[in-house]
Amino acid sequence: MKVTVIGTGYVGLTTGICLAYIGHEVICADTNESKIRQLRDGDVPIYEFGLPEMLAACGERIRFTAECREAAGAADIVILAVGTPAKAEGAPELAYLYAAMETVLDGIAEKAAPTLIVNKSTVPVGTGDKLAAMAASRGISERVEIASNPEFLRQGSAVPDTLYPERIVAGGSPAAQAALRALYGPLLRQDFSPPAFAPRPTGLASVPFYAVDLKSAELGKYAANAFLAMKISFINEMANLCDRVGADVSAIAGMLGSDSRIGKAFLQAGIGYGGSCFPKDTKALHHIAGTSGYDFKLLSAVIEVNRFQKYVLVGKLRSALGTLAGRRVTILGLTFKPETDDMREAPSLSIIEALLAEGANVIAHDPVGLRAAKALLPAEAGTTLNLDEALQDADAAVLVTEWPVYLNYGGRTYRERMKRPIFVDGRNALPAADRSWLDYYGVGMRAVPSAALST
Ligand SMILES: NC(=O)c1ccc[n+]([C@@H]2O[C@H](COP(=O)([O-])OP(=O)(O)OC[C@H]3O[C@@H](n4cnc5c(N)ncnc54)[C@H](O)[C@@H]3O)[C@@H](O)[C@H]2O)c1
Numbered sequence: 127m128k129v130t131v132i133g134t135g136y137v138g139l140t141t142g143i144c145l146a147y148i149g150h151e152v153i154c155a156d157t158n159e160s161k162i163r164q165l166r167d168g169d170v171p172i173y174e175f176g177l178p179e180m181l182a183a184c185g186e187r188i189r190f191t192a193e194c195r196e197a198a199g200a201a202d203i204v205i206l207a208v209g210t211p212a213k214a215e216g217a218p219e220l221a222y223l224y225a226a227m228e229t230v231l232d233g234i235a236e237k238a239a240p241t242l243i244v245n246k247s248t249v250p251v252g253t254g255d256k257l258a259a260m261a262a263s264r265g266i267s268e269r270v271e272i273a274s275n276p277e278f279l280r281q282g283s284a285v286p287d288t289l290y291p292e293r294i295v296a297g298g299s300p301a302a303q304a305a306l307r308a309l310y311g312p313l314l315r316q317d318f319s320p321p322a323f324a325p326r327p328t329g330l331a332s333v334p335f336y337a338v339d340l341k342s343a344e345l346g347k348y349a350a351n352a353f354l355a356m357k358i359s360f361i362n363e364m365a366n367l368c369d370r371v372g373a374d375v376s377a378i379a380g381m382l383g384s385d386s387r388i389g390k391a392f393l394q395a396g397i398g399y400g401g402s403c404f405p406k407d408t409k410a411l412h413h414i415a416g417t418s419g420y421d422f423k424l425l426s427a428v429i430e431v432n433r434f435q436k437y438v439l440v441g442k443l444r445s446a447l448g449t450l451a452g453r454r455v456t457i458l459g460l461t462f463k464p465e466t467d468d469m470r471e472a473p474s475l476s477i478i479e480a481l482l483a484e485g486a487n488v489i490a491h492d493p494v495g496l497r498a499a500k501a502l503l504p505a506e507a508g509t510t511l512n513l514d515e516a517l518q519d520a521d522a523a524v525l526v527t528e529w530p531v532y533l534n535y536g537g538r539t540y541r542e543r544m545k546r547p548i549f550v551d552g553r554n555a556l557p558a559a560d561r562s563w564l565d566y567y568g569v570g571m572r573a574v575p576s577a578a579l580s581t
C-alpha cells in the first residue's frame with residue numbers, strides 16, 4: 127500500500143519506518159525542513175532504540191519530504207501523527223492537527239481515487255467527526271474516509287512496541303476498519319522477519335485487533351493512559367504512607383502485582399510520571415470529562431498526587447542534609463525516563479528548580495538528554511557529561527532517571543567519589559547490594575544508613 131505519514135516525531139517516524147519495514151511504500155512528511163534533511167541523510171533525529179537500523183533496512187521503500195501536500199496526494203492512506211500538546215487549561219492543542227488536515231485536503235483535492243485519512247495523534251472524542259466535517263466542507267466527503275488508530279508505543283521501546291503491539295485499534299466505518307486491518311496485516315499475523323535487535327517475543331502468534339467506532343477509539347486511548355497513570359499514583363500514595371508507618375512499598379508492590387487481576391506493571395513507586403503523554407493526556411481527559419458535564423474525581427486525584435510526588439525527594443534531601451543552602455547536589459538523570467532523549471514534562475526540571483530555590487548548588491548529568499535539557503535548565507544549574515566529575519565532592523546524589531550507567535556505577539564508587547555518601551533514590555532502583563555503602567533514602571521504604579557511617 128502507498129502510505130504517507132504526516133509528522134515525523136516519535137510516533138510518526140517510528141510508524142513510517144515500521145510500515146516500510148513490513149513492506150509498504152511510505153513517505154514521511156514534516157513541515158520541519160531540518161528534520162527532513164537529516165532523515166534524507168540517513169540520520170535519525172531522535173534517540174530511539176533500533177530506529178536507525180530499521181531505517182537502514184527499509185531501503186527505497188521509505189522517503190522523506192517537507193512537501194506535505196504532494197505527499198498526501200500520492201497515498202492511498204494518509205496517517206496524521208502531529209503533536210497535540212496541552213494548552214494552559216489542560217485541553218489539547220489541535221491547531222497542528224487541523225493545519226495538517228487542511229494540507230492533506232489540499233493535496234487530495236484533485237485526486238479521483240479515495241483516500242483513507244487515519245488519525246494517530248491523541249485527540250478528544252469527536253475530533254474524527256470534525257476532520258470528516260472539514261472534508262465535507264471541501265465537497266469531497268465521498269472520496270474521503272476518516273479513521274482513528276490510536277498509538278500505544280512507549281518511548282525507549284517504540285520499535286518493538288510497534289512490531290509486537292499489545293493490540294491494534296481501528297475506529298471508523300467497516301470499510302475504514304477493513305483498510306486498517308489490511309495495512310497492519312503483517313503485524314496482526316506476525317508475518318515478517320523480525321529485526322535481529324528486536325526478536326519476536328515468545329508465544330506471540332497474533333495481535334488482537336479492535337474494530338470499534340471512531341469515538342470509542344479516541345476515548346480508549348485516553349482511558350489506557352489514565353489507567354496506567356492511576357496505577358502509578360496509587361503506588362506512590364502507598365509509598366508516602368509506607369514512609370510514615372515504616373513499611374516497604376517494594377514488598378507491597380510485589381504482593382499486589384502477583385495477583386493477576388492487578389498485574390505487576392506500573393507499580394514502581396518514585397517521583398511520579400512525566401513525559402509527553404501521561405501528564406498531558408490525564409489533564410486532557412479530565413478536561414474532556416469536565417466539558418461533557420462529568421466530574422472525573424478519580425482522575426483529579428491521580429493528577430494531584432503526581433503534581434506533588436516529585437517534591438518528596440526534595441523533602442528527603444532537606445532532612446538528610448539539614449539544609450540545602452550551599453550543598454552540592456548531583457542530579458543523576460534528566461530525561462523523563464531512560465532510553466529516550468525526551469525532556470517533555472521531565473520531573474528533573476521541577477526538582478532542580480526547587481533545589482535551586484533553597485540555595486543548593488546543582489550539578490546535573492545525563493548520558494543522552496543533556497543537549498535537549500540545556501535549553502530548559504536554569505542558568506544556575508551546572509551540567510556535565512562526565513559522571514565522575516558530576517559526583518566529585520557532592521554532598522548528596524539524587525537518582526532521577528534510572529539510566530543503567532547509574533545502576534552499574536557501584537555503591538562503593540559513589541561513596542569514594544562523593545564528599546558525603548547521601549543517596550536519594552527517586553526510582554527505588556539502585557541495586558540492593560550497593561545501598562549498604564551509602565546513606566540510602568528510597569521512596570516508601572526505611573532510610574538505610576551506611577554500615578560504615580553508623581558504626
Ligand atoms: N511520543 C509518544 O510516545 C506517543 C505515543 C502515543 C501517542 N502519542 C501521540 O502522538 C502524537 C504525536 O506525538 P509525538 O511525540 O510523535 O510528537 P512530536 O512532537 O515528536 O512530533 C510531531 C511532529 O509533527 C510535526 N508537525 C507539526 N505540525 C505539522 C504539520 N502541520 N504538518 C506536518 N508536520 C507537522 C512536527 O514538526 C513534529 O516533527 C501526539 O498526539 C501524542 O500524544 C505520542
Ligand SMILES: O=c1ccn([C@@H]2O[C@H](COP(=O)(O)OP(=O)(O)O[C@H]3O[C@H](CO)[C@@H](O)[C@H](O)[C@H]3O)[C@@H](O)[C@H]2O)c(=O)[nH]1
Nearest residue numbers: 277278279280281358392393394398399400401403462463
Ligand atoms: O511503574 C511505573 C511506570 C512508569 N513510571 C513513569 O511513568 C512515565 C511514563 O512511562 P512509560 O509509560 O514507560 O513511557 P511513555 O513513553 O510515556 O509511554 C506512555 O505514554 C505513551 C503516549 O501516549 C503511550 O503510548 C504508552 O502506552 C504509555 O506507556 C515515566 O515518567 C516513568 O518513569 C513510573 O513512575 N512508575
